[in-house]
Amino acid sequence: MATLPADPAPYTFEPDSTALLVIDMQRDFLEPGGFGETLGNDVGQLRRTIEPTAKLLQAAREQQLTVIHTREGHLPDLSDCPPAKLNRGDPSVRIGAPGPMGRILIRGERGHDIIDELAPAPGETVIDKPGKGAFYATGLGDLLAAQGIRSLVVTGVTTEVCVHTTVREANDRGYECLVLADCVGSYFPEFQAAGLRMIAAQGGIFGWVAESPAFIAALQ
Ligand code: TIU
Numbered sequence: 001m002a003t004l005p006a007d008p009a010p011y012t013f014e015p016d017s018t019a020l021l022v023i024d025m026q027r028d029f030l031e032p033g034g035f036g037e038t039l040g041n042d043v044g045q046l047r048r049t050i051e052p053t054a055k056l057l058q059a060a061r062e063q064q065l066t067v068i069h070t071r072e073g074h075l076p077d078l079s080d081c082p083p084a085k086l087n088r089g090d091p092s093v094r095i096g097a098p099g100p101m102g103r104i105l106i107r108g109e110r111g112h113d114i115i116d117e118l119a120p121a122p123g124e125t126v127i128d129k130p131g132k133g134a135f136y137a138t139g140l141g142d143l144l145a146a147q148g149i150r151s152l153v154v155t156g157v158t159t160e161v162c163v164h165t166t167v168r169e170a171n172d173r174g175y176e177c178l179v180l181a182d183c184v185g186s187y188f189p190e191f192q193a194a195g196l197r198m199i200a201a202q203g204g205i206f207g208w209v210a211e212s213p214a215f216i217a218a219l220q
Helices: 050-062 140-147 159-172 189-204 212-219
Strands: 002-004 011-013 018-023 066-072 125-129 151-157 176-185 208-210
Touching (some): 018 050, 018 159, 050 151, 050 176, 050 212, 066 140, 159 189, 176 189, 176 212, 189 208, 208 212
Parallel strands (some): 018 066, 066 125, 151 176, 176 208
Antiparallel strands (some): 002 011
16 A cells, blocks of 8 residues: 545555556647647646656556556547537637648547657557546446556546546546646646645545655655
8 A cells, every 4th residue: 555645635545456547648739739729728738747747657657557548539420529519619620620730639630649758658558538538438447447446546638627527437436536736737727726626625525636746756
């Protein structure tokens, strides 16, 4: 068992039953010129997560922790994208429209893939998900059950969208979720702060929050 300081209380985990979940660190969200920036967002708010997440991945790999990456995206024919998701916002920058790095959020396109700095290592699972949450319409639940995972260390983007949805889904399924504040990012600083507070408030209503160096120290 390992323990680290966290909000609202120390977080205890068994490395053998813990997975690191890296959510949607895709070019379309993080790269200058990508989908996120096209929508008017400041990708700098997300890019500060890259360096600490790279260090975290290195430590996780050294300690043979299970690492799972996710990517948000859709099939080229958009058959897995409900109209309610597709028909939002400016039609020229919708999912499936031509973007700076291929069709926006379409599987197989350059923009859909994970940034080079955090590329999955051989043997690490990549879950392709059509929704914001990583459990909806994916094999993640079965995979975690098969591996006996009970604790999830969650990183990625964006804090209040795909990270929050996934943590809420995981919490309802009985996983103990630790969110690493320096490894999650939002385009909106106020959502970053509120999103993290929402997780740890009310005695840890959705989980725990800590900084990645504390988790790395506990892992070693
Ligand atoms: N991965 C993820 O959060 N997808 C989003 O669409 N996020 C936004 O903040 N738009």
